[in-house]
Amino acid sequence: MSGRPVAVVTGGSRGIGRGVVLALAGAGYDVVVNYASNADAAAEVGKEVEARGGRAHLVRADVSRADDRRHLVDETTAAFGRIDLLVSNAGVAPSVRADLLEAGEESFDRLVDINLKGPYFLIQLVANTMVAQQAAGRVERPKIVVISSISAYTASVNRGDYCVTKAGLAMTAQLYAARLAEHGINVYEIRxxxxxxxxxxxxxxxxxxxxxxxxxxxxxxxxQPDDVGRAVVAVATDLLPFSTGQVIDVDGGFHLRTL
Incomplete structure (x- = not known):
């Protein structure tokens, strides 16, 4: 094994994903910046990664599409030969916030495809890749991070489709944590x-x-996006080796119940 570890960050060109990419670059990672449409934003992030001493590889892929998910993994292994960390971050909000009693199926299907189905099967694909790479001695202790939301447990009746997908992501993290522990792959949910x-x-x-x-x-x-990035770095740098399936709240204490 040689060289810097490699992270794949979906939805890495803007927002939380951008914060995660830059934090990982500062922590010594090379980063695959996945984006769906905004090539200019991805290019800017790539330049910032390089300014931090890392290498960036930009990959356009829609995580809701099986062919694109395969393309993302193939591009990563072709460019770097390894995947040490997957940060499943890509997601979208409803185009229109619609009351639960009026919302239609089109928005629901769109959010399920991008926010839930895509990550579910991308994690499956990357996990199998990680297992094979471990067997070949190319990586040690790979990790997977699922970026969800407080909407996993907070009901917003004007964007029910978003809440449902985030709740599904929370269970996705639990499922893969249980399944992959035997392979030494820890899975975390950052909320x-x-x-x-x-x-x-x-x-x-x-x-x-x-x-x-x-x-x-x-x-x-x-x-701030960097708040989430710092939490990802804690996982990436192996500060939580005896934890898997852990929910890490990055919410300013929103989850607390107080009187």
Whole structure:
């Protein structure tokens, strides 16, 4: 084994994914930056990875498509010969927030395909690749991180499809943690709270009020993509070797129940 470890980050060109990519580059990783459409944003992230001393490989792939998932893995192994870490981060919000009693199937199908089905089968593909690479002596102690959301357990009745997919991701992490432990592959779920990204931009004023005036989170600030990136680095650098299936809340304390 030689060279820097390699991470694959889906949805790595913007938002939380970008924060994760840059944190990993700073921690000594080469990074495959997966993106679905925004090539310019991916190129900018790639330059920032290189400025941190890492190598970046940009791969356009839609995780909801089987051929694209295979392309992503094949491109990674062709470029670097190994996968030490998968960060399954790619996801989308509903195009329109629709009341639960009125929402249609088109949005539901879109979110299930991208947010749940895609990650579920990408993890399967990468896990099999990791097992084979371990047998060949190319990697040691590979890891998988699933980026979910507080929406895995927080009901938002105007975006039920999003909540359902995030709840499914939480179980996906549990399932793969149980299955892969015998292969020495630890799986973690990182559960971000309200993070300042372009996805949350349209509701910024509402959440500003909830956070700063109403105390929605004990830590009264917005989360930043780097907050999630730091949590991924803790996993990536093997600081939690005796944990798997662990839920790591990065939410400013939102999950706390207080009186």
């Amino acid at each position: 971000p709270g309200i993070v300042e990204t372009d996805m949350t931009g349209p509701v910024k004023a509402r959440y500003d009020d909830l956070i700063f005036n109403q105390g929605l989170t004990p830590i009264r600030r917005w989360g």
